[in-house]
Amino acid sequence: MYKMLRKMLPIMRPVHWLIVAVICIVTCYWLLEIRLEHAFKPLTQLANRDRDPHSEHTAIHHVAPTLDNFNYEEQLVVLYNRVPKTGSTSFVNIAYDLCKLNRYHVLHINVTSNMHVLSLPNQISFVRNVTKWHEMKPALYHGHMAFLDFSKFQIAHKPIYINLVRKPLDRLVSYYYFLRYGDNYRPNLVRKKAGNKITFDECVVQKQPDCDPKNMWMQIPFFCGHAAECWEPGSDWALKQAKRNLVNEYFLVGVTEQMYEFVDILERSLPRIFLGFREHYQNSNKSHLRVTSSKIPPSEATIEAIQRSKIWQMENDLYEFALEQFEFTKKKLMQPDNKHLQQFMYEKIRPK
Numbered sequence: 001m002y003k004m005l006r007k008m009l010p011i012m013r014p015v016h017w018l019i020v021a022v023i024c025i026v027t028c029y030w031l032l033e034i035r036l037e038h039a040f041k042p043l044t045q046l047a048n049r050d051r052d053p054h055s056e057h058t059a060i061h062h063v064a065p066t067l068d069n070f071n072y073e074e075q076l077v078v079l080y081n082r083v084p085k086t087g088s089t090s091f092v093n094i095a096y097d098l099c100k101l102n103r104y105h106v107l108h109i110n111v112t113s114n115m116h117v118l119s120l121p122n123q124i125s126f127v128r129n130v131t132k133w134h135e136m137k138p139a140l141y142h143g144h145m146a147f148l149d150f151s152k153f154q155i156a157h158k159p160i161y162i163n164l165v166r167k168p169l170d171r172l173v174s175y176y177y178f179l180r181y182g183d184n185y186r187p188n189l190v191r192k193k194a195g196n197k198i199t200f201d202e203c204v205v206q207k208q209p210d211c212d213p214k215n216m217w218m219q220i221p222f223f224c225g226h227a228a229e230c231w232e233p234g235s236d237w238a239l240k241q242a243k244r245n246l247v248n249e250y251f252l253v254g255v256t257e258q259m260y261e262f263v264d265i266l267e268r269s270l271p272r273i274f275l276g277f278r279e280h281y282q283n284s285n286k287s288h289l290r291v292t293s294s295k296i297p298p299s300e301a302t303i304e305a306i307q308r309s310k311i312w313q314m315e316n317d318l319y320e321f322a323l324e325q326f327e328f329t330k331k332k333l334m335q336p337d338n339k340h341l342q343q344f345m346y347e348k349i350r351p352k
């Protein structure tokens with residue numbers, strides 16, 4: 001060993017020794033620095049978060065995988081902010097019947113005295129709670145609540161909004177008799193106006209408040225949302241906002257008159273929750289359950305009187321807009337030949 005070193009030494013001149021020494025020192029310093037850096041990592045990160053130009057780069061590397069790993073099926077949250085008397089109970093009943101089988105949760109949002117607008121503190125706690133409550137996911141939330149824009153609350157993943165609309169006069173008449181006679185769903189519950197025998201026609205002639213067209217201002221504010229102007233009957237701004245939200249913020253808005261088609265599109269698009277809804281809707285008695293008792297269809301004169309009101313015209317405008325959108329969505333499912341579902345794929349992928 002010693003002899004070997006002796007043999008090599010004459011070859012190494014002082015210059016070589018110097019180089020070896022420098023390399024040794026540099027290596028030692030480098031190793032030590034790595035150890036120190038690891039030891040002080042939490043502190044360094046805290047101190048440099050705002051200043052270090054590289055920290056932004058690191059942040060992207062940390063965030064990207066979590067966005068990529070977002071499980072769209074298991075994290076699915078559908079929010080159905082149902083408008084009263086649009087046939088929503090039938091739909092929600094199917095959801096309750098199938099929640100155990102399909103392994104998702106259904107939750108009813110109960111707001112003090114059925115109010116449709118949440119207070120500001122409730123808005124933020126509701127939005128955060130829905131987003132963070134992972135044990136409930138996948139989930140279908142439903143409640144008589146105006147549209148609430150999740151993007152105002154620092155939320156990364158907004159829920160999927162769905163809804164149903166109904167012809168405004170049908171809805172008003174249904175609500176009118178519902179308050180007087182209830183329905184076959186909870187037949188023994190005494191309703192607000194029980195005992196009042198005035199028909200809708202008589203009410204219109206007598207210009208009583210219960211059949212005032214202002215009571216039809218309901219679907220517009222539900223789609224418009226939590227702004228004050230949304231709740232001003234006859235506001236053009238509210239109608240525009242409702243239409244904008246309907247196309248920009250809602251995944252699907254169906255019409256009560258075409259419940260099966262609504263369920264069909266949902267099942268095809270979001271099977272994680274809606275699998276089996278079609279079949280259940282057709283075969284179970286429960287889904288058609290809720291029928292308002294003693295409903296008398298309004299007379300021609302009543303219909304004409306209501307249709308002259310500005311509120312009806314605006315509410316009907318929204319209904320027609322929603323219907324047009326829904327028909328369009330339905331058509332695109334099977335076009336161009338109306339026999340096969342539309343397909344899509346990727347091709348011409350370069351470079352190979």
Ligand SMILES: *[C@@H]1O[C@H](CO)[C@@H](O)[C@H](O)[C@H]1NC(C)=O
Pocket residue numbers: 110111
């Ligand atoms: C909402 O909660 C209140 C208070 O607990 C209750 O009285 C009411 O029946 C609930 N509403 C519905 C629709 O279940």
Ligand SMILES: *[C@@H]1O[C@H](CO)[C@@H](O)[C@H](O)[C@H]1NC(C)=O
Pocket residue numbers: 128129130132133134
């Ligand atoms: C959401 O609210 C419910 C009811 O108040 C509560 O039990 C639950 O822990 C909350 N979840 C989160 C993640 O805050």
Ligand SMILES: *[C@@H]1O[C@H](CO)[C@@H](O)[C@H](O)[C@H]1NC(C)=O
Pocket residue numbers: 283284285286
């Ligand atoms: C539907 O109702 C009829 C009688 O009312 C009953 O015999 C039948 O079993 C029901 N079907 C389902 C799927 O519940």
